[in-house]
Amino acid sequence: MPEIRYSKDHEYIRVESGEGVVGISNYAQQQLGDVVFAETPPIGKAVKKGDPAAVVESVKAASDVFTPASGEVIAVNSEVEATPGLINEDALGRGWLFRIRLANASELSALMDEAAYADFLKTLA
């Protein structure tokens, strides 16, 4: 079963067999509004937890997407670069940004699970 974890910066990582798919949370896409541009990292790039690894932009503003875990980028979502609105329509599904091979699975324990993230969002209102 894939498990999903969230960062305090509202990225998610869905983890399955040593790999993680990274995107922005549903809350993040709502806050951003209409996403009009997305930029993914180059395949093969080594990213360290907390690095700005992708960019999403709304009409008004650009936001860095910080990778919630370290690893090597092994795939990117070219569909979302062509159709950035997928991030608004389906942030956790077709709106994913990049996939990494995890360098250190123990980093995940510092992230929030679904329930903890839901509690975290309640503190932001």
Next chain:
Amino acid sequence: MTEATSLKTPLHALHVELGARMSPFAGYDMPIQYPAGVLAEHLHTRRAAGLFDVSHMGQALIEGGDHAAVAAFLETLCPADLLNLAPGRQRYTQLLNETGGIVDDLMVTRPPGAEGALRLVVNAARKEVDFALIRQRLPSGIRLTPLPNAALIALQGPLATPTLASLAPGEAVETMAFMSARPARIAGFETFVSRSGYTGEDGYEISIASAQAEDFARLLLSQPNVAPIGLGARDSLRLEAGLCLYGHELDETIDPIEAALSWSIQKRRRVEGGFPGAKRIQDALANGPNRQRVGLRPDGRAPAREGVEIVSADGLPIGVVTSGGFGPSVNGPIAMGHIARAHAAVGTPVSLVVRGKPLSARVVALPFHPHAYYRG
């Protein structure tokens, strides 16, 4: 980030009721977007009619004596020809500092049937600065009267005219020329209407007593094709229309010629001068400014935001982006910036340094989206 002392416009409760995302802007708690979102609001304005609350802007009257006296006074601060402003007409101009830098940009209207009065609409964030500057210079017999109890509502888009005309039969708002203004009774409300705006579309800006503003706005919003539009889409609309935003394209270091606003300085003033910084401005008119506001079109999809450096084909810094983002009607990234004159010609290839990477772009003509003003 919230400002404890945020002011509210007379439509504040209505914005909240409509589900707006509110945010501090120029000291006011303003609607950035409604549930439809910036893209939908922008496109709605381009194809139907958008209602904007611009009550945060500063409205004022300068009065006293006859038109010649009031106009002559304001001409000591602004480079537009105001003496020859006909009754019922308005002009876009700038308040200038002693070096010709822009203190603010504003609309000046000569109301018909009110001899010796000019109406001003200035930027929200600058109104205290503007009013202080004007008061400092007031000659005896002329006074400045801010209108804090007047709201300002813009109705913009191709269906603004049929909408307003249907509510005001007999007022002939549909035949008002672009940049004209006069009192009008709309569905029983006493208003002062100008055919102008900040979107590049046909439309109106309607001044109305604050106490009646909410009822009036509700009436407009109840009309078919009218939707509320937030400041987010207001910004993308004005950027596509190539219009300046104070604090971005304009500030106290930029003169009107650098800002590509020479069209707003009529011939008599160019010749006679008599406004602050006239020497610098006349020199720039004669010899060209050292830098100039231009339109920029990135070749790719990445927007270049305010503050992005503009570099030449050989990598030299030649300017800076003053406003940039995504143009929903253009369906791509657009920007304006200040650029060295040698690189300001339309078609010049440049690079915009976005997140450390030079992205290719071109200098383009403004506006990005054609204006649709009513010229009669």
